[in-house]
Amino acid sequence: MVFYGRTCRMSFDEEFATMSIKLPDGKAMRDSQIFSAGLNNVVTTEREFDELVAKSLPELLDRATGQTKRFLRETNQWGDDITHEKMALRWGYELVERFVVFGRTEVPCRPFFLLDSLIAKSFSQPDPLCYHKELLTPVGRFLDGLASRAVVSRDALIALFYHFYGFSQAHVVKLLGFGQAESQRVYKNFERWRQSGWQRTMNETGLSVSEIEVLEQELRTRPDHLNHEVDRLMPILQSHYRKSEPEHYPCLSEQKWGQLFHDDYGHDYRVWHLAFCRNCFLEVADRRQAEVSSGLKPQVNLQIHPLKKGGVLALFGGDRGGRHHGNTRAQRLSRTSA
Amino acid sequence: METPELNDYRAHLLDALDDQPRRAAEERPGFFQILVNHEGVGTLNCAQTDPSFAFTARERSIQHLEIRSESGVLIGGCVAPEAGQKSLRIPIGKGSVTIHVQNHFDGGSLRVRYEAAPGWWAHLAATVGLSSRPAAPAVGRTPVWTMTTAFAQIVLAVGVVSLLAERIPHWMGSDDRAHQLEEELAARHSAQEQIDRVHQQLAQLVEAQATAVAVSRSEQERIAQLNALVDTVAQTQQKLNTQVVTVQEDLKTVKTDVAQEVQTGMRVAVSAVEADRELVRQDLQSIKSVNETLIKQVALLESRNRELHARLALTSLEVAKANASAPKATVLAKNDAAKDVAIPTTVADGHREADRQAFMFWVAFEDGTTEKSIEDLVQELNGIKKGPMKSGWYSVEVNLPKPEPPDRFLESVKRAKIVKSVVTSKAMPPAQ
Numbered sequence: 001m002v003f004y005g006r007t008c009r010m011s012f013d014e015e016f017a018t019m020s021i022k023l024p025d026g027k028a029m030r031d032s033q034i035f036s037a038g039l040n041n042v043v044t045t046e047r048e049f050d051e052l053v054a055k056s057l058p059e060l061l062d063r064a065t066g067q068t069k070r071f072l073r074e075t076n077q078w079g080d081d082i083t084h085e086k087m088a089l090r091w092g093y094e095l096v097e098r099f100v101v102f103g104r105t106e107v108p109c110r111p112f113f114l115l116d117s118l119i120a121k122s123f124s125q126p127d128p129l130c131y132h133k134e135l136l137t138p139v140g141r142f143l144d145g146l147a148s149r150a151v152v153s154r155d156a157l158i159a160l161f162y163h164f165y166g167f168s169q170a171h172v173v174k175l176l177g178f179g180q181a182e183s184q185r186v187y188k189n190f191e192r193w194r195q196s197g198w199q200r201t202m203n204e205t206g207l208s209v210s211e212i213e214v215l216e217q218e219l220r221t222r223p224d225h226l227n228h229e230v231d232r233l234m235p236i237l238q239s240h241y242r243k244s245e246p247e248h249y250p251c252l253s254e255q256k257w258g259q260l261f262h263d264d265y266g267h268d269y270r271v272w273h274l275a276f277c278r279n280c281f282l283e284v285a286d287r288r289q290a291e292v293s294s295g296l297k298p299q300v301n302l303q304i305h306p307l308k309k310g311g312v313l314a315l316f317g318g319d320r321g322g323r324h325h326g327n328t329r330a331q332r333l334s335r336t337s338a
Numbered sequence: 339m340e341t342p343e344l345n346d347y348r349a350h351l352l353d354a355l356d357d358q359p360r361r362a363a364e365e366r367p368g369f370f371q372i373l374v375n376h377e378g379v380g381t382l383n384c385a386q387t388d389p390s391f392a393f394t395a396r397e398r399s400i401q402h403l404e405i406r407s408e409s410g411v412l413i414g415g416c417v418a419p420e421a422g423q424k425s426l427r428i429p430i431g432k433g434s435v436t437i438h439v440q441n442h443f444d445g446g447s448l449r450v451r452y453e454a455a456p457g458w459w460a461h462l463a464a465t466v467g468l469s470s471r472p473a474a475p476a477v478g479r480t481p482v483w484t485m486t487t488a489f490a491q492i493v494l495a496v497g498v499v500s501l502l503a504e505r506i507p508h509w510m511g512s513d514d515r516a517h518q519l520e521e522e523l524a525a526r527h528s529a530q531e532q533i534d535r536v537h538q539q540l541a542q543l544v545e546a547q548a549t550a551v552a553v554s555r556s557e558q559e560r561i562a563q564l565n566a567l568v569d570t571v572a573q574t575q576q577k578l579n580t581q582v583v584t585v586q587e588d589l590k591t592v593k594t595d596v597a598q599e600v601q602t603g604m605r606v607a608v609s610a611v612e613a614d615r616e617l618v619r620q621d622l623q624s625i626k627s628v629n630e631t632l633i634k635q636v637a638l639l640e641s642r643n644r645e646l647h648a649r650l651a652l653t654s655l656e657v658a659k660a661n662a663s664a665p666k667a668t669v670l671a672k673n674d675a676a677k678d679v680a681i682p683t684t685v686a687d688g689h690r691e692a693d694r695q696a697f698m699f700w701v702a703f704e705d706g707t708t709e710k711s712i713e714d715l716v717q718e719l720n721g722i723k724k725g726p727m728k729s730g731w732y733s734v735e736v737n738l739p740k741p742e743p744p745d746r747f748l749e750s751v752k753r754a755k756i757v758k759s760v761v762t763s764k765a766m767p768p769a770q
């Protein structure tokens with residue numbers, strides 16, 4: 001195809017164009033000078049790597065953060081404010097966290113080059129960062145922090161049921177139709193999340209104490225408004241993070257969900273998909289109301305802090321009458337039957 | 339930008355990074371989450387009878403692998419080569435997790451396995467080529483088994499436990515010698531580890547030869563290392579031999595027949611190590627000639643390495659730029675592949691148009707793009723504009739030849755200078 005031929009040439013030219021533009025202004029030079037000699041040299045043992053990394057963390061973090069900023073700028077996703085700065089730091093942090101662990105399996109290596117290639121590799125994934133303008137608000141960052149943690153932590157994944165819908169551990173166990181052993185695990189998830197997981201996630205997301213207080217305040221004074229906002233943001237958030245769920249976990253029809261519960265299989269499927277898919281969650285929660293024994297319609301019911309030990313809660317709060325939910329479910333069902 | 343809040347945050351993240359190794363080291367075997375290319379693929383339950391996990395990736399090779407605890411602590415992981423293999427072992431509590439990745443260019447497979455307590459005596463027994471089975475009856479026949487565990491392990495390791503069992507009391511009080519033996523065996527253990535490592539590196543090197551052009555690391559360094567390792571093994575071997583002599587002298591105080599038996603055991607042990615070393619030496623010999631050629635190739639490769647690295651980084655960024663603005667294209671490819679799965683899919687966005695030859699997408703152009711250049715582009719694509727522009731988006735329909743994957747096509751559309759963004763969605767233009 002003629003068109004392909006043209007684009008190939010184009011990207012090739014661009015590549016060299018960038019090279020020649022960047023070198024004269026000295027940017028590339030500065031980049032490498034930021035690094036101490038140690039990070040440029042070959043490291044031959046794991047121990048050497050660990051030691052060098054331990055004392056170069058600030059340099060590594062700044063490097064990864066700088067690269068993230070550059071990526072955001074070049075993809076028109078940058079704004080000059082503290083929220084963007086924090087975001088770049090957070091992603092830089094996640095890159096360095098992996099680098100520290102992966103790097104020691106790559107010795108002998110040059111740490112400097114390894115970090116750069118790891119970053120380049122990460123950013124060359126499709127949609128590598130969850131960047132959406134709507135998620136830049138405090139509540140958006142709160143939700144994003146929870147969801148991105150849930151990708152790597154089962155504690156956080158289980159906690160999503162509480163933070164999004166106000167489900168306690170007992171409700172979660174019933175919703176998911178778990179037996180003895182698995183419910184133990186859910187209780188442990190809740191416990192660790194309460195003890196340290198939540199705080200760590202808030203810290204690593206960069207939500208300050210005052211920001212969390214403001215959210216709390218708003219939830220007290222205008223719960224409907226905030227829940228409505230969460231309801232609006234959830235599809236954006238979930239469409240990004242559902243890509244991280246195990247392959248081949250698509251939405252199921254009501255009938256298929258029923259079968260999955262009835263025949264007692266797909267336990268991981270239930271956890272993953274229902275935590276990350278509002279539509280399926282509402283459908284399944286609705287169907288399993290008898291088991292969850294609430295008698296109220298399940299709906300979005302934001303919780304900021306983790307569930308207190310032995311805390312009793314009103315499961316679905318006041319009836320805010322599934323305004324949007326009925327709607328979305330009807331859509332989904334019609335698509336299923338099509 | 340620098341504010342106290344930002345500095346606080348940065349300081350906090352640095353603390354968390356600093357704390358990471360400690361947190362990882364504190365993890366105990368339990369449920370481990372396995373993530374491949376940032377997607378969760380499953381859980382390894384260490385409490386199972388066979389705590390292992392296998393995964394096969396189609397479409398893409400296994401590039402990133404992460405093992406995390408339930409609380410999300412990154413315990414271990416690696417980046418794997420696009421084609422080739424990678425193996426690693428992560429200590430967890432008293433046990434360890436072994437990982438083996440095997441990649442080819444359009445997929446890969448992964449095996450993760452938890453092994454409880456490493457049983458270093460078993461390892462030692464294997465080292466000297468003896469099974470640890472004789473240990474079982476020995477224990478039964480030794481009512482006065484009051485020796486330290488370490489000592490017992492040494493005895494087991496040299497494989498003379500059944501012979502010595504009844505005479506154990508003679509050895510009482512010989513703590514010094516026990517200590518000496520322990521050292522000797524530790525040395526042997528490390529010799530074996532070095533041999534293992536040489537073996538491993540040899541395997542890697544052989545593999546590197548096969549894919550020499552793709553390998554960007556310096557093989558020369560590796561060969562130098564190999565030689566150094568072989569030297570170290572040889573040195574350790576010498577040390578071992580002298581230690582054997584020392585032990586032999588010590589044994590003169592013990593009854594002669596016992597001494598002979600121990601000597602035999604020692605010799606078995608030493609010759610096993612020696613045989614191993616001989617094997618390594620032969621391996622090394624046989625690949626040395628191939629290496630000569632390789633070294634020349636490597637020298638050539640090395641001179642181009644720098645340039646390649648620079649280009650790799652730049653290319654990745656280019657690809658990243660292109661990808662970031664078009665997540666839909668990948669989703670589309672993914673859904674396509676998911677179709678052959680047993681569970682009937684109700685794909686949320688349902689890009690089923692991909693099946694047909696006529697393929698429709700929405701495209702937005704950079705500000706100030708003239709109608710003329712838009713027309714030109716559409717023509718170049720052999721496409722048809724469908725309907726009027728809706729809030730900055732044009733709908734275009736093209737006829738793709740069947741084998742042409744739509745995402746690759748979209749990728750190339752995106753590269754056109756005037757194109758700002760491309761998406762596929764059914765009927766509505768994407769919300770801005």
Ligand SMILES: [Zn+2]
Nearest residue numbers: 129130131240
């Ligand atoms: Zn996203």
Ligand SMILES: [Zn+2]
Nearest residue numbers: 251252277280
């Ligand atoms: Zn769903």
